[in-house]
Amino acid sequence: xxxxxxxxxxxxxxxxNYVMAVITGFNMSDAEEVTLKARGRAISTAVDVAEIxxxxxxxxxxxxxxxxxxxxxxxxxxGNPRNVSTMEINLRK
Amino acid sequence: xxxxxxxxxxxxxxxxNYVMAVITGFNMSDAEEVTLKARGRAISTAVDVAEIxxxxxxxxxxxxxxxxxxxxxxxxxxGNPRNVSTMEINLRK
Numbered sequence: 001x002x003x004x005x006x007x008x009x010x011x012x013x014x015x016x017n018y019v020m021a022v023i024t025g026f027n028m029s030d031a032e033e034v035t036l037k038a039r040g041r042a043i044s045t046a047v048d049v050a051e052i053x054x055x056x057x058x059x060x061x062x063x064x065x066x067x068x069x070x071x072x073x074x075x076x077x078x079g080n081p082r083n084v085s086t087m088e089i090n091l092r093k
Numbered sequence: 094x095x096x097x098x099x100x101x102x103x104x105x106x107x108x109x110n111y112v113m114a115v116i117t118g119f120n121m122s123d124a125e126e127v128t129l130k131a132r133g134r135a136i137s138t139a140v141d142v143a144e145i146x147x148x149x150x151x152x153x154x155x156x157x158x159x160x161x162x163x164x165x166x167x168x169x170x171x172g173n174p175r176n177v178s179t180m181e182i183n184l185r186k
Contacts, residue, residue, distance in 0.1 A: 044136040047178040051163045055176075066159040068182070070144045083148075085140040089161070 006031050010038040010046040018049040023057055026093060033064065036089040039071065043087045050089045061093040099124050103131040103139040111142040116150055119186060126157065129182040132164065136180045143182045154186040 006028075008021045018036070025034040038046035054061050067088050074081040099121075101114045111129070118127040131139035147154050160181050167174040 041134070041137050043140050044134050044178065047136050047161050047180055050161060051176070051178050055163060063161060066161065068140050068143060068156060068159065070148060083144070085137065085144050087140055 006033060007035045007037060008049075010036055010042045010049060012042060012045075015045055015048040015052060018045070019052050019057065022049060022053050022091070026058060026061075033090060033092045036091070037086070039086050040084045043085060046087060046089055050091060053091065058091075058093050061091050064090040064092040066090070099126060100128045100130060101142075103129055103135045103142060105135060105138075108138055108141040108145060111138070112145050112150065115142060115146050115184070119151060119154075126183060126185045129184070130179070132179050133177045136178060139180055139182055143184060146184065151184075151186050154184050157183045157185040159183070 006025045008018055008025060010018050022034050022036070025031055036046045036049055050063060054063070065088075069086045069088075070083050071086050072081045073084050099118045101111055101118060103111050115127050115129070118124055129139045129142055143156060147156070158181075162179045163176050164179050165174045166177050
């Protein structure tokens with residue numbers, strides 16, 4: 001995965017961890033945009049993160065675009081590949 | 094909640110229940126669009142539903158728009174209101 005500080009991969013940690021990452025992303029090099037990426041159950045967390053950022057920290061930030069998709073995941077322990085939903089939320093201030 | 098057959102409220106049931114509702118919505122009165130609404134953890138399920146519909150059932154269906162928001166929920170048993178994230182996915186064919 002890319003080390004772009006303006007792309008934040010949302011996983012199973014509490015939302016505030018990712019909120020801090022978004023704030024850092026916006027402040028670093030005065031970035032105008034930050035993208036949240038999430039898969040599966042973490043999609044709800046990504047929406048929470050975007051909403052917390054917009055409502056509490058960067059009130060001028062806007063949701064510029066949201067896209068959804070599907071990725072095929074092959075389990076590490078073998079077995080059939082299965083589909084998992086993905087989401088990207090692009091925030092701009 | 095409105096009884097509009099083209100608005101589907103996604104909750105905690107398995108995704109295929111809602112996929113069936115979307116298919117019914119598209120077929121009833123030859124509707125051109127169906128909107129999925131979800132809150133909290135069900136947001137991930139709503140994305141799964143949209144992806145399953147697009148990939149397996151209506152390959153010509155497009156995600157027309159996705160919006161996110163926040164609602165304040167007051168617990169029925171009392172206590173402090175808390176915020177919950179919401180999402181709407183508008184599908185068109």
